[in-house]
Amino acid sequence: MAHGLHRLPLEKPIYEIEDRIIALEAAPVGGQEQEKLRLLKRELVELQRKVFGNLDPWQTVEVARHPDRPKTSDYLHMVFDEFVELHGDKSFGDDPAMLTGFAKLDRHKVLVIGHQKGKTLAERQACHFGCAHPEGYRKAMGKMRLAAKYGLPVICLIDTPGAYPGVGAEERGQAQVIAESMFLMASLPVPIVCVVIGEGGSGGALGIGVGDRVAILEHAYYSVISPEGCAGILWKSAEYKADAARALRMRSRDLAEFGVVDAVIDEPAGGAHREPRQMASRLKTYLVRTLRELVEKPVESLVDARYEKFRRMGVFAEATA
Amino acid sequence: MTASDAGAAASGSATPASADAPGPPPRPKRGVPEGLWKKCDGCGATIYRKEAEELLNVCPQCGFHWYVSAAERISQLLDPGTFEECDSDLRPADPLGFRDKKPYAERLVAEQKRTGLSDAALTGTGMIRARRVACGVTDSAFIMGSMGSVVGERLTRLVERATDQKLPLIIISASGGGARMHEGIISLMQMAKVSAALARYSRAGGLFISVLTNPTMGGVAASFASLGDLCFAEPRALIGFAGPRTIKATIRVELPKGFQTSEFLLEHGFVDRIVARKDLKSEIARAIDYCGGAI
Numbered sequence: 106m107a108h109g110l111h112r113l114p115l116e117k118p119i120y121e122i123e124d125r126i127i128a129l130e131a132a133p134v135g136g137q138e139q140e141k142l143r144l145l146k147r148e149l150v151e152l153q154r155k156v157f158g159n160l161d162p163w164q165t166v167e168v169a170r171h172p173d174r175p176k177t178s179d180y181l182h183m184v185f186d187e188f189v190e191l192h193g194d195k196s197f198g199d200d201p202a203m204l205t206g207f208a209k210l211d212r213h214k215v216l217v218i219g220h221q222k223g224k225t226l227a228e229r230q231a232c233h234f235g236c237a238h239p240e241g242y243r244k245a246m247g248k249m250r251l252a253a254k255y256g257l258p259v260i261c262l263i264d265t266p267g268a269y270p271g272v273g274a275e276e277r278g279q280a281q282v283i284a285e286s287m288f289l290m291a292s293l294p295v296p297i298v299c300v301v302i303g304e305g306g307s308g309g310a311l312g313i314g315v316g317d318r319v320a321i322l323e324h325a326y327y328s329v330i331s332p333e334g335c336a337g338i339l340w341k342s343a344e345y346k347a348d349a350a351r352a353l354r355m356r357s358r359d360l361a362e363f364g365v366v367d368a369v370i371d372e373p374a375g376g377a378h379r380e381p382r383q384m385a386s387r388l389k390t391y392l393v394r395t396l397r398e399l400v401e402k403p404v405e406s407l408v409d410a411r412y413e414k415f416r417r418m419g420v421f422a423e424a425t426a
Numbered sequence: 427m428t429a430s431d432a433g434a435a436a437s438g439s440a441t442p443a444s445a446d447a448p449g450p451p452p453r454p455k456r457g458v459p460e461g462l463w464k465k466c467d468g469c470g471a472t473i474y475r476k477e478a479e480e481l482l483n484v485c486p487q488c489g490f491h492w493y494v495s496a497a498e499r500i501s502q503l504l505d506p507g508t509f510e511e512c513d514s515d516l517r518p519a520d521p522l523g524f525r526d527k528k529p530y531a532e533r534l535v536a537e538q539k540r541t542g543l544s545d546a547a548l549t550g551t552g553m554i555r556a557r558r559v560a561c562g563v564t565d566s567a568f569i570m571g572s573m574g575s576v577v578g579e580r581l582t583r584l585v586e587r588a589t590d591q592k593l594p595l596i597i598i599s600a601s602g603g604g605a606r607m608h609e610g611i612i613s614l615m616q617m618a619k620v621s622a623a624l625a626r627y628s629r630a631g632g633l634f635i636s637v638l639t640n641p642t643m644g645g646v647a648a649s650f651a652s653l654g655d656l657c658f659a660e661p662r663a664l665i666g667f668a669g670p671r672t673i674k675a676t677i678r679v680e681l682p683k684g685f686q687t688s689e690f691l692l693e694h695g696f697v698d699r700i701v702a703r704k705d706l707k708s709e710i711a712r713a714i715d716y717c718g719g720a721i
Contacts, residue, residue, distance in 0.1 A: 268648075270668030270676050275686055276694050279667035280647035284621060288653055291622035292629065307605075307614060308648045308667070315618050329605050329614040329645070334672070339526035339607065353610045354522045363521065365611050415622050416582070418615040419575035420521035424544075 111172040115156060115164050119375060122149045153375035160324065163347035165356050166332055168324040169303050170266075173378040175385065177204055177219030177262045180302065183385030184392065185210050185217065191251075194243035197277060202232045202269070203241030203313075205248040210260070211393040213400065216252035218245045218313055219262030222303075235304070236269035242282035242312050246289055258296040258396055261313040266331060268309030283312040290315035291415070292408055296399035298392060300370070301325045302377075305355075317411050318395050320368040321357045322384070324376055327365065328355035365418065368395075466490055468662065482703045491640060491660045491703055495541075496548040496565035499598055503707055504552035504561065511550040513583050518545050518576045522610045530608040533569070541567045545576035546601070549584040551593065555711040560588035562597040566641065570603025573646055577606075578616025581650060585623035589630050594714050598637040599651040602664070604644020617649035624653045633717045635710055638665050638688065638697070656713055658701045659688035 112120055122145055129142050160168060168174070181188045185208040192199040201221060208217045222235035252259050268279055290297060290313075297316035304310070305327030321327060330338075335353060336345035360366040370391050373380035399407065463472050468490025478485060482502055483492040494502065500509050524530040538544060546568035551560050562584045564571045573581075581597065588595040605613040624634060636654025638647075640663035648667055659665060666686035674681060684690050691697045701709045 268667065270673045272673065272677065272679075272681065272685065275666050275668070275673070276690075278652075278694070278696050280665075281652045281696055283648040283667070284617075284650070284652035287618050287621040287649065288625045288628075291618070291625040308617065308645055311614055311618060312648075315622070327611055329610050330607050335607050348526075352522065352524050352526060353607070355611065360611060363610075363612060365615060412622050412626065415615065415618045418612060418619055419579045420519045420609070420612055421575040421579055422517040422519050424515045424517050 113164075113167050113171065115160070115167065116375075119149065119152055119156060122152060150374055153379075157324070157372070157374060157376055161347070162326075162350035162353075162356055163332065165324055165326055166304075166346075166350055168376050168378075169326050171376065171378045174303055175377055175381040176224065177221050177264060177302070178224075179381060180262060180385055180388060181206075181208065181217065181219070183382060184389045185215075188217065191248055192244075194240040194247055196243055197240045198238075200238050200241030200244060201228075202235055202237040202265070203244055205244055207257070208260075210389070211396065213396055214257055215260050215396070216248055216257045217260050217262070218248060219302075220265040220309075220313075222264060233269050235265045236267060237265065237309060237312075238269050238271075238274050239277040239279050239282040242268075242286050245313055246282070246286050249289060249293055253293050253295050256295060258298070258400060259293065259316075260392060260396075261297065261299040261316060263299060263301045263305050263310045263314055263327075264303035264325075265306045265309045266304050267306035268312065283308045286312045287315050291412065294404045294408060296396065296402075296407060297411070298395050298399070300388065300391070301327050301366070302388075306331060315411070315415065317399055317407060317414070318367045319365070320370055320391060320395075321360055321366045322370050322377060322388075323357050323372040325357060326350075326355040327357075327360055328353050363420075467492065484703055489702070490662060493566060493600070493640070494703075495567060496543065496563040496600075499563045499600075500548060500550075500552070500561070502703070503596075503598070503710070504554060504559075505556065509550050509552035509561070511548065512587065513549060513580045514544065516544070516576045516579055518574055518609075520608075521575075521612055522608070524608045524610065526608075533608070537568050541565065543568050545574070545580075546571045546603075547573075547577040547580045549580045551587070551591075554596070554707060554714070557711055557714050558593055559710075559714070560584050560591070560593045560595045562595075564597075564599050564601045564646065566600040566602055569606060569608070571599075571601030571641075571646070572603025572606035572613070573601065573616050573649075574606035574609040574613045575616060578613070578619050581620045582616075582623045585620065585627050588632055589623075589627045592630075592632070594633045594635065594717075595627065596635050596637065596710060597650055597654075598639060599642040599646055600639045601646035601651075602641035602643050604646055604648075614645065617645050620650045621653060624650060628653075628655070633714065635713055637701075637706065637710075638691075639663050641665070643667070643669060652696070655717070656698050657696065658699050658706070658709065659691060659697045660703055660706075661688055661700055663688045665691055 190206040223229040223232040299316035301321040332346040332350035333343040335349035357369040377384040466485040469488035471487040549562040638659040
């Protein structure tokens with residue numbers, strides 16, 4: 106159980122029970138206390154289910170951004186048997202906000218790409234809080250081409266508030282690289298599996314999000330714009346972020362309903378940050394099962410099916426002339 | 427210039443829609459005739475409207491390229507009477523049941539009434555100096571030219587048509603709004619959809635000329651607009667990913683002069699040529715000829 110360094114307001118009742126459990130466990134116990142403990146533990150599980158089963162859209166965003174939530178680097182260790190980091194875009198630099206490298210999973214050698222947010226403040230700042238620069242997307246594209254050349258399936262772990270908005274990012278072609286990356290992924294001749302593990306922030310997420318399968322963790326979100334950004338534009342104030350989060354329908358179940366994701370991976374009671382190993386194990390199960398299915402398919406039919414998958418997206422009416 | 431409000435927005439693919447301004451705003455709308463004279467957004471000079479229109483809506487004083495509607499753009503670019511619109515029967519829906527201060531469904535009706543467009547893109551086939559092309563235009567007057575399902579679908583069908591009929595493809599972007607927020611994640615997916623169609627078109631050997639005009643931002647810049655084999659830009663257009671206001675709010679420094687203009691993009695290597703509006707038709711025709719005409 107995580108020790109809960111960062112506690113969200115919505116988690117307060119959960120931690121209250123947990124503190125009582127810890128106190129009881131520390132004290133010497135008789136039969137009565139044992140019974141009390143048993144009931145409290147059951148209450149804890151039920152409360153976690155209740156709270157996390159009924160998160161409102163803004164609370165979901167808070168959970169997706171939880172500082173203790175497992176990051177790409179955590180899953181690299183918990184899901185894969187080996188990770189060999191590959192740096193650099195061979196053009197400008199090495200963006201720490203985008204991790205890439207070889208990895209082993211099940212019986213497959215794969216290439217993993219993932220946004221990196223960092224854990225400590227220094228790491229988080231170095232990673233620009235998970236906002237990649239153009240060199241990050243160029244790095245990802247370079248490694249994808251390598252994967253295609255040697256037949257390695259690609260796994261993308263998406264966790265970004267959005268692509269970095271800055272002068273350097275614009276100078277080095279932020280729009281260009283996101284477009285190019287989608288263009289490349291659309292016809293990359295190897296299986297691609299994408300999973301939104303935390304924040305699916307707009308173009309920065311989609312830039313590594315064009316896959317044969319796209320899944321999302323239960324309390325992650327995926328949106329065209331951040332709720333704050335949307336509120337600032339349409340409501341003229343970021344204070345309406347909760348209204349924007351609701352209006353944007355950015356939660357996992359909404360995305361499944363729209364056909365934007367193929368699978369929602371359930372989180373442990375209390376969220377991924379409470380039981381990172383359990384979450385990693387569920388993610389691994391999904392990835393292994395999905396890869397086994399995809400590697401069986403001929404590459405041409407895989408790429409055609411990928412095209413059709415995105416081709417179908419869109420909701421419109423056709424007026425009768 | 428109005429475009430900088432346009433760009434103000436999100437560190438995302440959706441940039442702002444000014445379309446939320448309630449009712450008809452007091453300021454004159456670009457491109458809507460309101461009198462004999464108009465004020466230039468570039469130099470502030472008062473210009474005789476007719477003179478500017480003869481110059482394809484370019485300021486005679488400073489050369490600033492003003493807004494032109496999608497229909498006007500088509501008539502400037504294609505040989506007279508050759509444009510055949512495609513997929514005009516597509517209509518936007520409201521898959522999210524989205525509402526901010528006002529329901530999206532109502533906003534759509536108001537925008538359709540105000541602009542005479544069914545959505546922010548016009549697509550079809552026609553001739554440019556007797557060369558047959560597939561041509562699409564986005565119109566920044568309709569919810570900031572933002573891309574929702576209809577824009578994405580019309581453009582994707584256009585790309586597929588160009589692939590099937592082996593036509594050169596021209597898309598002129600005027601989209602300050604990026605991916606349209608009101609259709610949520612489905613708008614974001616249009617970026618992938620159009621880009622995937624362009625990947626197929628490119629593999630089939632198709633020539634895509636992307637023309638960036640004022641403004642081209644967010645998810646439009648970060649998808650089809652940046653994927654041209656050739657990328658032309660009109661002078662002094664605002665082009666970029668994140669809106670200037672978002673960037674300023676993030677990094678808290680003054681932005682360099684000329685930031686995110688066509689000239690800035692040319693300098694940094696993202697634009698092949700800056701082409702003045704009066705030369706666009708001949709420049710496109712020449713590029714088509716260099717690249718072997720059709721596929």
